[in-house]
Amino acid sequence: MKNLIDSLRDRLNAVTLTCYIALGLILAFSLYVDTSHAHTWVEKNIPFFWSFFAYGAAATIIGFARWFGHSGIMARPDYYDASPRCRCQSTGDQKPDGQA
Amino acid sequence: MTTSFTHPALIMIVGALILPFVRGPLRKPYLFLVPLLAMGAVISNSALSGEFGLYRFMDWQLIFGRVDRLSTVFALIMGLMAIIGTLYGLHVDNAKEHMAAWFYVAGSLGTIYCGDYLSLFFFWEMMAFASTFLIWFRRGERSLAAGYRYLIIHTIGGIILLAGIMLRYQAVGDIAFNLLDVAHPELYTWLIMIGFGLNAAIVPLHSWLPDAYSEGSFNGSVFMCAFTTKTAVYTLARGFAGFDILVLLGVVMALYGVIYAVMENDIRKLLAWSIVSQVGYMVAGVGIGTELAINGTAAHAVAHILYKGLLFMGTGSVLYMTGKTKFTELGGLYRKMPATMVLTIVGCLSISAAPFFAAYVSKPMIISAAFETHLNWAAWILMFAATGTFMYNGLKLPYFLFFGPNNCSDETWNKAADPTWNMQMAMTAGAALCILVGSAPTLLYSLLPYPVPYHPYGGYHLAETLQILGFGALAFFMLKRYLEPEDVICLDMDWLYRKAGRAFVWIARNPIQWFDTAWGEAYRVVGMGPLMVISRFWSWFDWHGIDGVVDGIARCVRAMGGRVRTLQSDQIQYTIYFSATFAAILLIAYALFQLS
16 A cells, blocks of 8 residues: 555656546536436536536635634634643643553 | 333443453453444344333333334444444453443433433433543543533533423423424423534534544544434434524534634544534434435434544544644654555545445435425535535545655654554444445435435436535645644634633632732731620630629539538438428428418
């Protein structure tokens, strides 16, 4: 398994190209399938609808999460341990349980 | 109890009580045997239908064994997870950890099988208290604090649930646990829903979940990820099917969990956020309330327990072997933990609803149910959240944990390796079940509460899923620099009560302590002087007044006694003489008094 992954990493361009080909095949497949089972108008009438949807949703979630996190939601790891009594917690991790 | 029904919770409880006395080489077979027996009881019960284990307690009818298709499917997956979870922690020597886990399982099975609110409450609280120990057994200061927070929140939830149960009993006059009149909700309906909803981690009552599950012991969290929220989903499906508000709450959960999971740096906290999101689908399914939606909820609960258990086992293995849980302290582990990587990726594909993996056959049922009931807004948002699920759980987790930049210290890297045989075996069982459920869905569908006219392997659904996975992945790899984990924590609703708690401590330590000190000083200066003067006066009065009178009487009595003693000469003639004289004096005095 390690060797397989290492060899794929060594051939990153080939892997990337394969992925793009796979995406193309998926798009072709989406044109081929019967859309009569689709629930809404947009699914039936916009080609590659779910491709646009997925890319847009992923980009939106990444963008929103980044903005939201950096607008004050993200805090330093010892944020809750900052009181003098609990300062001991702010350094280092807990012991991994069950381990010798 | 009716002979044909065997309560699996009883097996788990008795097994847990005997466990400390089973030592040495018998311990491991015993650990495996008890959950296996409980599972056997669940399978045996699944052939039944109706109410069993009926007890009359005071004026109430307690039902310990309500067996129908809904309770059976949930009991089966809980029983299965008890076996897998125990196998995963088989090497843990501490009997108390297994006992806590088994009591926890017993609480869940008891809740699932019960048919009245009183026994439900009993088993509900058993779950809450037993699971707290699964957090504390990690034995760190953070875990201790998280365990207390977990216990406090669940105690509050329990009180709200109990208040709802009591109000309902007052209004209705019975304690049967059935579908509530959700079309005309009363105050007790809301209170019971909040009680159940807190355990289901409904936003904004969810913060205990990522807080506690990320701090649980490596195997404790495997149990916790399966039982509390899914038992709550069962109770919601049983009591609140078709309650509209749950659709909104479920959709909010699905989105909220995604956003926080995308930001998260801790691998187990990411999975905990993922539970919030995935349980959101189930809650929305309960809210939709149609047969397809309830089927979808039950199916997704089964699939979710399998893949989430697998993912918590995978990340628990990383914690167990390296002691680390942050992306910023891990990475590149495929070289050191290849088996863990493969099995965890099966979990990632399962949660992402990839074809032939578990959620592919369950999640779309809920989304289809939303479309079919014309709740298109809910269906679209759930699809949106599903894309996010694939991104953080199908891509971010495996990429930054196993393939991405190696952030391991030398110590972490040296410690990293695939875990013990039993942990790998449990993960393999979880992965095999994820693939089995995804590849042969009729197996799962045959267990669902209603007939299933749903076919997940249609061409359209396959094309839709492949597009979402393919182009979601494209977006991830194009934008992954914005997803680089940062060594931060993300503030959530728990900020309110953690800060409120801290504010309370500050108020107690500062203004209240200052007032107490000032009051004490003022009392000492102003109150103590006069008090001492008054005390001294009363001391003097006591000594000279009270004691003087008492002592004076005593002295008088003693003096009279002395005089009387001189009259006793031990000679009878003198005694008779004095007595006769005294009697004569008294007689004469009486006679004179009468004559006058």
